[in-house]
Amino acid sequence: MNESRKAFWDGVRAEFPLLVGVFPFGMIYGALALNAGLSTLASQMMSSIVFAGSSQFVAAQLIHDSAPGLVIIVTIAVVNLRHMLYSASLAPYLKNLSLKWKVLLSYLLTDEAYAPSILKYEKDGVTKTSHWFLLGAGFALWFIWQISTALGVFLGAAIPESMPLDFALPLTFIAMVVPALKNRPMVAASLSAGAVALIAYSLPFKLGLILAALTGIAVGTFLEARQ
Amino acid sequence: MNIWLVMLIGGLITFGMRFSLIYLFGKFELPPTMRRALHYVPPAVLSAIIFPELLYRANQFDVSLGNTRLLAGIIAIAVAWFSKNTLLTILVGMVALVALQLW
Known part of the structure; x- marks a missing residue:
């Protein structure tokens, strides 16, 4: 038990930065x-129900634009597709755990929990307590995400209406995308998605967004395969 | 559709994707093409949001010096490119927009 606790806190510490x-x-x-x-309660609950940062930002943007529910759901799904990569990558290390553990660790499987945990698994392999490390990293992130959301909701109510706060959303996305544009397929994926989004802007139900995203994904994948 | 239902279904799908291959280990693996495609999801989706946000004002395509969001966005793209710092990008972009609007 002591070793489990130590692994848990090791995970929390690894998550700190x-x-x-x-x-x-x-x-x-x-x-x-x-x-x-979104209401105060809905803003807060999205952080525990969806619990996936970038998709929550995108959902907020779409709610702001009054997109229909189905489009919001599809977009959340597309944005979070990458979690299947993490799921695939951790699966061999978690195969002997009980279903309960698999469910719990899957719920906590974010980009930030995955990063230190996969390093740990690749270095030390599977031990009796290694899943406690992932639990520690995942829980630490979950806890901080709830607290920081609450603080943001609280402070957000105090920001004057005249501030163009909605612009922080596209700015956040710019800050996420631009540093990732490291090679030609990435740049092409980004530009083609952007171009289709402009051309298809007038399509109903924000369908242009989904069409544009699929185009970008296809262009990037195709170019990478050709290299 | 009710926002709570949207969040619930969105949350279930997200959990399902996180759980999928951990659960199916040994029975199913991601095909290499899909593995490759998944890397392009974030830049594609986010670019599809960014471009219209900067280039459409009030449902009108607008490439002019009067489009303050486009100008502030370009500044933010430059900051993101050189600094790779998320918070700095957001901060400079917001300050640029407010300053351009006042000016």
């Missing part, structure tokens, strides 16, 4: 969700 970066993000999300028209 990431938490510093996540905290302001949670606050920005909380403030923006409220600003986009």
Whole structure:
């Protein structure tokens, strides 16, 4: 039991540097969700029901734009598709755990929990207590995400209406995309998605967004295969 | 559709994707093409949001110096490119927009 506890706290500690970066993000999300028209309770609960940062920002943007529910759901699904990669990558290390553990660790499987945990697994392999490390990293992130969302919702209510706060959403996305444009397929995926989004802008129900995203994904994948 | 229902279904799908291959280990693996495609999801989706946000004002395509969001967005793209710092990008972009609107 003591060893489990030690592994858990090791996971929490490994998560620390990431938490510093996540905290302001949670606050920005909380403030923006409220600003986009979600209730206080809904803004807060999205952080535990969906619990996936970038998809929560995108959902807030779509709610702000009054997109239909189905389009919001499809977009959340597309944005979170990458979690299947993490799921695939961790699966061999978790195969002997009980279903309960698999469910719990899956719920906590974010970008930030995955990063230190996969390093740990690749270094030390599977031990009796290694899943406690993932639990520690995942829980630490979950806890900080809830707290920072709450703080953001609280402070967001105090920001004057005249501030163009909704612009922080596309700015957040710019900050996420631009540093990832490291090679030609990435740039092409980004530009083609952007171009289709402009051309298809007038399609109903924000369908242009989904069409544009699929185009970008196809272009990037195709170019990478040709290289 | 009710926002709570949207969040619930969105949350279930997200959990389902996180759980999927952990649960199916040994029975199913991601095909290589899909693995490759998944890397392009974030830039594609986010770019599809960014471009219209910067280039459409009030449902009108607007490439002019009067489009303050486009100008502030370009500044933010430059900051993101050189600094790779998320918070700095958001901060400079917001300050730029407010300043451009006042000016």
